[in-house]
Amino acid sequence: MSGLSRSSHALVTGGGRGIGRAIAASLVNAGATVTVMGRNRAVLDEVVAAGDAHFAAVADVSDQAAISAALALVAARQPIDILVANAGAAESAPFLKSDAALFQRMMDVNFMGVVHAAHAVLPGMRERGHGRIVAVASTAGLKGYAYVSAYSAAKHAVVGLVRSLALEVAKNGVTVNAVCPGFTETDLLAGSIDNIMSKTGRTREQAVAELAKHNPQGRLVTPQEVADAVLWLCGPGAGSITGQAIAVAGGEI
Structure with missing residues (x-):
């Protein structure tokens, strides 16, 4: 992956x-300056200490x-060129046991979290005429799954x-x-x-198999495979890819 440099500042939520x-870590390896955001300072400090x-x-x-x-404060250090809105949470329950508070929690973290971050970074991107916004959604944003109606919504x-x-x-000059x-x-x-178990x-093996069966390749996706797709969208070769x-x-969708 080429085209990212320390002058490219990426923010990754979650x-x-x-x-x-x-x-x-993939953005760091591609040459960008990376700021990670989350709720746990100790966890984030470990990511920085590890060089990720x-x-x-x-x-x-x-x-x-x-x-x-x-x-x-982050943008004052260096303007944000790339936003990866990754922070999320998932709760499962039958719809009739999914109360308004559960729906609100899922919307606040998974949806409004993207809205808040985009609101913060977009003015600077538009002013500079360049930016990349990538939201980490889910196949649950493209199809339905039973017992996660709030998350899927x-x-x-x-x-x-x-x-x-x-x-x-x-x-x-901004892609989304x-x-x-x-x-x-x-x-x-x-x-x-754990919930399935x-x-x-x-057993744990049976629970994993229950989830992996959704994937035609018969396995779970790795975090690195997701990161590779994000990295491509952040690079110069994806300038015409937007709204996707x-x-x-593994072919599920």
Whole structure:
């Protein structure tokens, strides 16, 4: 991957672990300056200490005031050229047991977190005439899954936002895309596996197989595979790619 340099500053939300950390490390390896954002300072500091990012910022993406203040400080150090809105959370429950509070939590983190971050970085991108915004959505933003109606609704909202915002900024040198991973080997997925085990009595191997069966390749996606797709969208070769929702899911979509 070429075309990224230390003059390219990337911000990765939810950058402390899993897909976000893999994305941050890939951007560092491609030559960019990378700031990771999350809620846990100790986790973020470990990412920086390991060389997978250069700087860390603490904020909850669902808190508009907090993320705006944090990103103002980040941008003051170096203007933000790339936003990877990766922070997310997943809760599962039957629809009739999914109350308004659960729906609100899923929307606040998975959807409004993208909105808040984009609101903060987009003015500078438009002013400079260049920028990349990549939202890490999910195959749940492209199809439905039982028992995650709130999560799926929030991820569908992310894809709709990406498609609309891409049109607004198409002439400003800014691209807006979504990457939609299938079931991926992360801490977030580990929670789903534990949930399957506790509710069905299945072994861990059986629970993993239950999730992997959605993927025609019969396996879980790796964080690095998602990071590679994001990295391409952030590079110069993807200048004409905007408004897209790219599935990284072994042919599931």
